[in-house]
Amino acid sequence: TASVLSGTGSVNIVNCGGGRWRVMLTFTAASSEAITMRLRLRDAAGSDSYVGDGVSGVNLWGAQLEAGNHATSYIPTAAAPVTRAADSLQATLGAWWPGAASGAVVAEFDCPPVAQSAAMAYFNSTSFNNAIGLSKTNATNNAAGTHLNGAMYDGAQALSVPLNLGLTSGPHRAAMSWGGGTMQAVANGVAGPEVAQRSPAPTKLWLGQRDGTALHINGHLRRVLYYPRRLTVAQMQALTAVGNIYVLGDSTI
Numbered sequence: 001t002a003s004v005l006s007g008t009g010s011v012n013i014v015n016c017g018g019g020r021w022r023v024m025l026t027f028t029a030a031s032s033e034a035i036t037m038r039l040r041l042r043d044a045a046g047s048d049s050y051v052g053d054g055v056s057g058v059n060l061w062g063a064q065l066e067a068g069n070h071a072t073s074y075i076p077t078a079a080a081p082v083t084r085a086a087d088s089l090q091a092t093l094g095a096w097w098p099g100a101a102s103g104a105v106v107a108e109f110d111c112p113p114v115a116q117s118a119a120m121a122y123f124n125s126t127s128f129n130n131a132i133g134l135s136k137t138n139a140t141n142n143a144a145g146t147h148l149n150g151a152m153y154d155g156a157q158a159l160s161v162p163l164n165l166g167l168t169s170g171p172h173r174a175a176m177s178w179g180g181g182t183m184q185a186v187a188n189g190v191a192g193p194e195v196a197q198r199s200p201a202p203t204k205l206w207l208g209q210r211d212g213t214a215l216h217i218n219g220h221l222r223r224v225l226y227y228p229r230r231l232t233v234a235q236m237q238a239l240t241a242v243g244n245i246y247v248l249g250d251s252t253i
Contacts, residue, residue, distance in 0.1 A: 009025055009026055009027030009028075010025075010026050010027075011023065011024065011025050011026075012024045012026075012071075023039070024071040025037065026071070039060070041058060062074050064077070072084065072218065088209065088212050089206070089207045089208060089209075090204050090205065090207070090212065091204065091205045091207075092203065092204055093123070093202060093203055093205060096226075096228070097205075097228075098228050100123070100132060100178075100199065100200050100201060100202065102178060102179025102180065102228075102229055102230045103132075103177070103178060103179065103226065103227060103228055103229065103230070104175060104176065104177035104178070104226070104227040104229065104230065104231040105121050105123075105132070105133075105134065105175065105176060105225070105226050105227075106173070106174070106175040106223075106224065106225040106226075106227075106236070106239050106240065107120040107121045107134050107173070107174050107175075107221060107223070107224050107225075108171055108173045108221070108222040108223045108224075109170060109171065109172055109174075109217065109219055109220060109221050109222060110169050110170035110171045110172065110219045110220050110222070111136060111165075111169060111170060111172070111217055111218065111219035112169065112218055112219060113167040113168055113169045114167065115138075115144045115145050115146050116136060116137075116144050116145075116218070117135070117136070117137045117143065117144045117145075117214075117215050118135060118136045118215050118216065118217040118218065118219070119133055119134070119135045119206065119208070119210040119214075119215040119216075119217065120133070120134045120135065120136070120174065120207075120208065120217060120221065120224075121133055121134050121205065121206070121207055121221075121224050122134075122135070122205070122206045122209070122210045122211070122215075123200070123202035123204070123205050123206075124202050124203075124204055124206055124210060124211050125200075125201065125202050125203045125204070126203075126211070127211075128153060128210055128211060128214075129153045129154070129155055130153060130154060130155075130200045130201060130202060131151070131152070131153045131200055131202055131210070131211075132151070132152050132153075132176075132178070132200055132202060133151060133176075133206075134148070134149070134150055134174050134175075134176055134185070135148075135149050135151065135210070135215060136148055136165065136217075137149055139161055139164075140159070141157070141161075146164055146165050146166055147161050147163070147164050147165065148161070148162060148164075148165055148172070148174050148187040149161050149185065150162070150174070150175075150176030150183065150184070150185025150192065152178060152197055152198040152200060153200055154198040154199045154200045154201075156198060157198070158183050158195045158196055158197055158198045159195065160176065160183060160184050160192040160193055160194070160195050161185070161193075162174075162185050162186050162187040162190050162191055162192030163187035163188055163190045163192070165187070169219070170219075171222060172187065172188055173187070173188055173189075173239065173240035173241070174186065174187045174240060175187075175231070175236040175239050175240050176236075177227075177231040177232075177236060178197045179197070179229070180230060181196060181197060182194050182195065182197055183195055183196070183197040183198075184233060184236075185236075186233065186236040186237055186239075187240060188240055188241070188242055189237045189240050189241035189242065190237075191236070191237060205226075207221055207224060208221050225239070
């Protein structure tokens with residue numbers, strides 16, 4: 001575990017496997033202020049002053065300081081500050097994509113605990129007006145917010161908003177499915193309204209963003225599943241329920 005012993009701020013610790021942990025401290029500083037940060041080990045009783053055993057210890061690596069309200073992925077640096085390029089992952093829709101008449105997409109992700117405009121998984125072309133996807137925006141999907149949205153565009157929008165995620169980083173699970181004339185989204189097991197579907201013609205799948213230039217998630221995608229068929233609400237709820245590890249057999253990852 002990790003905690004703030006004194007001062008203000010919040011701390012998060014993530015198990016990276018292999019005995020490695022990532023510790024992240026977030027704080028708000030004044031416009032001009034001297035700040036000291038220390039990492040201390042404590043014994044089982046919570047004391048940071050104790051007799052060591054001559055064997056146990058810790059190796060520290062990869063420290064970085066950055067402006068923002070959450071920690072991003074590791075940015076290697078040498079003698080000068082650098083800016084990491086935004087992740088841009090895309091896949092051209094091939095034989096595995098039967099078209100936009102019916103299908104489903106599921107995403108598990110974590111994101112900053114703030115209002116934002118961010119896309120988890122988006123089938124898109126050169127315009128967001130020709131798209132299908134899951135995003136975190138406001139309740140009407142036109143500005144930064146905390147709602148999870150499933151959307152289809154073909155010049156007009158179909159929108160299913162199952163849940164206000166609030167100021168929580170996750171992990172969250174979301175799904176949307178379309179076919180037979182309707183579309184519906186589910187988040188963390190909660191179903192949104194069923195709405196009339198649209199008829200877009202996307203050409204690519206973008207992950208963690210909308211189209212290569214906008215709505216970056218600034219978090220982590222844990223997995224994305226695509227199904228070439230309509231899923232039922234019960235299936236989407238099972239796929240997105242917190243704590244479940246549940247995959248239907250005909251998904252593409």
